[in-house]
Amino acid sequence: MPLRVVMTKSLDLPDEANLWDVSDVPTMVVTQRGARKSFQKILASKGVEVVEFDILNPRDVMEYFHDRGYLSIMWECGGRLAASAISDGVIHKVYAFLAPKIIGGTNAQSPVGELGMVEMTQAFDLLDVCYEQIGPDMLMSGSLQPIPDPTPIIPSENETLAIDPTVNPYEPSIIFFYKTWDPYGAFSNFSAHSIKMPEENGGNVTWSSVEHYYQASKFMGVSDSGAKDCIGKIKSAKSPEEAAKVGRSMQRLHPNLVRADWEDVKIDVMYSGLRCKFSSYPYLKSMLLATSGSVLVEASPHDLFWGGGREGEGLNYLGRLLMRLRSEFLGESSTSSESTCLAL
Template sequence: MALSCLTLSLSGNPSSLIFKCKASLPTALHALDAAHIRRAALLADKSAGFTSPHPNFGCVIVAPSGHVAGEAYLYAQGTAAAEVQAVAAAAESCRGATAYLNMEPGDCHGDHSAVSALLQGGVKRVVIGMRHPLQHLRGNAVRALRNQGLHVDLFGEDLTGNLIEKECLLVNAPLICRAASRVPFSVLKYAMTLDGKIAASSGHASWISSKQSRHLVFELRGRSDAIIVGGNTVRMDNPRLTARHGGGHMPMRVVMSQTLDLPEEANLWDMSEVSTIVVTQRGARRSFQKQLASKGVEVVEFDILNPREVMEYFHDRGYLSILWECGGALAASAISSGVIHKVYAFVAPKIIGGKNAPSPVGELGMVEMSQALNLIDVCYKQVGPDMLISGFLQPLPDIIPVIPSRDETFVVDPTVSPESRIIFFYKAWDPYGALYLIFFLLHFFCFHLLFCCIANRYNFMCRTETFLLGTQINSDWDNIKIDVMYKALKCKFSMYPHLNSMLLSTAGSVLVEASPHDLFWGGGREGEGLNYLGRLLMKLRSEFLGESSSSSETSSLTV
């Protein structure tokens, strides 16, 4: 989502570079390395929006003769790795070549195809722009390549070039920010007149910005997983929120409305092109909720509707990037909640005036200019007659050492005290927030087993992150559902050897299902949950290890 800054910083025009390099590249060789890494980063940026929630990868293969023999980027989820494509394109020229990667290879499924392709292609040297930002993947590919005799250089470690590191960070800013903040990377976009108005006093807003700016907005939408608007935008503008002219990716459309005071007919209720989710306060207009559901619109209720809760929810659904195209009131609420990471402001050379004409950001409670929020790493770009000003409201997190421990997977070190051996896992749909230990997705066998256990006795409900079985019919319900869950887990981990091995590799560690919302199976927001899922996995692990059910592991667990 670092579109304008990345485009400027990779343009090759020294006057447009936003980030100053603290240390110059010492040799011509390093200068060539930097140029090829820039190219890899530019290639990687082409996949933004298509690979979510995976990182954006680019690869450039330079033959011993110095010519570029092959280059590629990850097109979308499930497609061949950039390295695999680039090696194939380089063919025999790959022998003895140097591979340039914007980021260390590594994905959530443990796919080693990128490393294997480089090895089998005969690459002799690999230059990497940055290590993988996620702790449990960081350094794995670098070690694997070096163990096979390849020479690996990393910018910021083996090679100097702060500018290169920053450009590589920008390509995957959504992943880095999301992992650190536990909410999707959120961008607030708006168009305003030169006097700071987003509409006339009457509410009319078409069109403030130019056709060129609107085309760029379509591109921004195409790089996002979802677009959020408020109820007033739906009532006043009746938008479609599609990414037409912006590529093949169509982001989800999200409407935030506390009261569901929304029109019965709206373009957003048309599901023919892309789906819509409406998030609202619990109990709001039940009859209208049913009407929306009949059109195929998903309605999600919250006890208290606010941007932070909504973003945490979409983080848990696996969303990586969110584009906010809302009015001033919702924009102010999102900024105040701390969920906005970046701002894109299109300023049109127009003046409309109007005391009551709306502005892009509502009341933030600031009374002095010293309280104003300053953008970081500001970029300026002319788009047709308009000026695009963009920048971060929050700095990019420092990825060393860090992304929070809940994103880490580690091998137990016998020298480390048991108290520190805690492995958190959470959600099956979110590979980058999970530790691969929750593998009971809706697999047919597990579903069949669960259904047989409870047929004709209990109602059945299922959520993707875990199984919630029915409603309490009798006082023994908790024990029954725990027993059913244990049987389902045992079947799943018995059927798949690689899952069994992964579970056994955690021996000696405490397993915590870190869901902040599920107090029964998970750990709860403040550790007040029962963590029955973690307890059952530890019990199952003991059984697989041939041990008696160990009470010491679970009794020492405090969540």
């Protein structure tokens, strides 16, 4: 018999709804542990099964249903959850309805949320695509290629000890981070944590995220007015994703506006931004320190410099810088950073 499943972190749902009618189909709610205990009792009285997860995410939910013997699950969800499920690699086939209507707008919702892609070359291809007309609509279906878990490049023993002496190079535990909604999503440059950094003229400027600051730094110190325009566009970007898109696009289209020493200083620039971020927010610093002894890997399948890559071919420099920062915070590094940061 089919099972209807409602996935919600907060359980912020109405007490009375057709969803809770179990006369036709059994219903289950999966939620974050501790969410609205009183409402959980109400649901139980209606015959709705409630399952709590320590950290609610699509991968753990699918593993749970696999253990219970379910072989096929259809996800019907909004863009944010769809993106999370795709990123977790739990979506194998996609069904998309195309309606003969046009809708848009600056704040218009997307059927799939943030996947960290800014170029068409990064798009996931569907295989064995089929089309079927249903009334005025078209139903497109296709299989999604499996997204492999990136196997990180673990530094050698000497490299590991140089980055962070707390890591056991022989039996390292690995912590992945990538999407901002992941358990360690706050480690991402795209997390919504503003930082305040020194400005060229001696003042201070607040950046909406580390990604904003990093992208804008590509054009700092260049006298051309076009470079200043680039900085302004990046600073006013409404999201880290938009800032990354603008910065990368400008770098590709106008390489003459990029500071001449960028390749030499970009790692130091990133480290300055990270140090400011984790120094400005005590809970982020505590979160980073709590990972002591583990290898940190940005699980980006696309970025082979800052991330681990799709098949572990990436250099994982973002993870390495976070481990270096962690070591400095722990007081176990023999060198100290000269980065400047102003507390927010």
